[in-house]
Amino acid sequence: xxxxxxxxxxxxxxxxxxxxxxxxxxxxxxxxxxxxxxxxxxxxxxxxxxxxxxxxxxxxxxxxxxxxxxxxxxxxxxxxxxxxxxxxxxxxxxxxxx
Amino acid sequence: xxxxxxxxxxxxxxxxxxxxxxxxxxxxxxxxxxxxxxxxxxxxxxxxxxxxxxxxxxxxxxxxxxxxxxxxxxxxxxxxxxxxxxxxxxxxxxxxxxxxxxxxxxxxxxxxxxxxxxxxxxxxxxxxxxxxxxxxxxxxxxxxxxxxxxxxxxxxxxxxxxxxxxxxxxxxxxxxxxxxxxxxxxxxxxxxxxxxxxxxxxxxxxxxxxxxxxxxxxxxxxxxxxxxxxxxxxxxxxxxxxxxxxxxxxxxx
Numbered sequence: 001x002x003x004x005x006x007x008x009x010x011x012x013x014x015x016x017x018x019x020x021x022x023x024x025x026x027x028x029x030x031x032x033x034x035x036x037x038x039x040x041x042x043x044x045x046x047x048x049x050x051x052x053x054x055x056x057x058x059x060x061x062x063x064x065x066x067x068x069x070x071x072x073x074x075x076x077x078x079x080x081x082x083x084x085x086x087x088x089x090x091x092x093x094x095x096x097x098x
Numbered sequence: 099x100x101x102x103x104x105x106x107x108x109x110x111x112x113x114x115x116x117x118x119x120x121x122x123x124x125x126x127x128x129x130x131x132x133x134x135x136x137x138x139x140x141x142x143x144x145x146x147x148x149x150x151x152x153x154x155x156x157x158x159x160x161x162x163x164x165x166x167x168x169x170x171x172x173x174x175x176x177x178x179x180x181x182x183x184x185x186x187x188x189x190x191x192x193x194x195x196x197x198x199x200x201x202x203x204x205x206x207x208x209x210x211x212x213x214x215x216x217x218x219x220x221x222x223x224x225x226x227x228x229x230x231x232x233x234x235x236x237x238x239x240x241x242x243x244x245x246x247x248x249x250x251x252x253x254x255x256x257x258x259x260x261x262x263x264x265x266x267x268x269x270x271x272x273x274x275x276x277x278x279x280x281x282x283x284x285x286x287x288x289x290x291x292x293x294x295x296x297x298x299x300x301x302x303x304x305x306x307x308x309x310x311x312x313x314x315x316x317x318x319x320x321x322x323x324x325x326x327x328x329x330x331x332x333x334x335x336x337x338x339x340x341x342x343x344x345x346x347x348x349x350x351x
Contacts (some may be wrong), residue, residue, distance in 0.1 A: 009132075030134050033245070040238055044141050071201040 011060040012038040016052035106160040107277035111151030114181035120146030144233040172343035183323040184267040186332040203235035247308025269319040304316035
């Protein structure tokens with residue numbers, strides 16, 4: 001919803017990747033007037049100490065998220081079905097990133 | 099002039115410009131227009147203080163009078179500072195602060211690029227390390243110059259005023275000191291004459307995009323920072339920066 005009294009810049013969500021091949025993780029959010037400055041701000045706010053080698057910035061309103069109300073129907077059904085979980089395999093030695 | 103004198107003086111030029119530029123930006127900690135920019139400006143400031151530390155430590159070693167980087171930063175008077183004048187100018191409005199970072203970082207970028215080929219190993223290593231930092235400062239400042247210059251009527255006007263005001267101090271960046279001339283002649287550092295054109299090309303390319311102009315050559319250009327001839331602003335910034343270490347010389351924190 002547009003609030004005309006809101007003089008703040010657009011809200012962006014920031015995702016950072018720590019090393020090649022690693023998943024991008026949500027680092028936090030920030031405000032910026034456009035995507036280039038959002039990227040520069042993200043670098044300064046969330047990767048000041050070499051935390052990232054790659055950064056994504058996404059307009060916050062472009063993200064569709066589940067809500068707390070979804071908790072039951074969305075996530076519960078998997079809990080009581082052990083066969084959904086990969087608990088019955090041995091992980092080969094030397095496999096990383098699992 | 100001996101090699102030792104020339105090298106010491108040149109390292110003070112590099113170190114003092116970084117120190118005073120960094121100290122000015124540090125004043126904005128907690129005062130920038132928005133949180134994100136506050137962090138960005140203080141990041142830039144910290145990069146610069148790090149650069150100053152390397153060069154002042156080296157200058158102290160070259161000088162051979164047992165002075166470390168803190169002694170040189172906090173126990174020297176204004177006329178002994180060798181920084182370029184633009185670094186000591188007060189921050190002004192946000193556009194002026196950005197304009198200073200813009201001109202200085204593009205200058206430092208080309209200076210460090212050339213010094214990466216210096217014969218002196220410490221200067222070479224310093225330039226290679228610091229180049230990455232100032233390239234980022236230039237990118238950050240250029241992005242803002244474009245947005246403010248090509249922004250609202252007011253932001254454009256303020257940014258143009260910045261260009262007009264700062265143009266008094268741009269020639270000071272390119273003044274060749276005796277120390278520089280000596281080091282170039284002795285082949286210790288490469289010739290620095292090409293910096294001005296490279297700087298101008300970069301500046302003009304951003305200003306065109308930002309719909310800003312540099313005023314035609316001014317009749318009165320301030321120079322002399324690298325020779326110790328400073329504006330009235332340096333004394334004030336040193337008073338604030340040096341008060342504590344001078345009042346309590348053995349204080350530890």
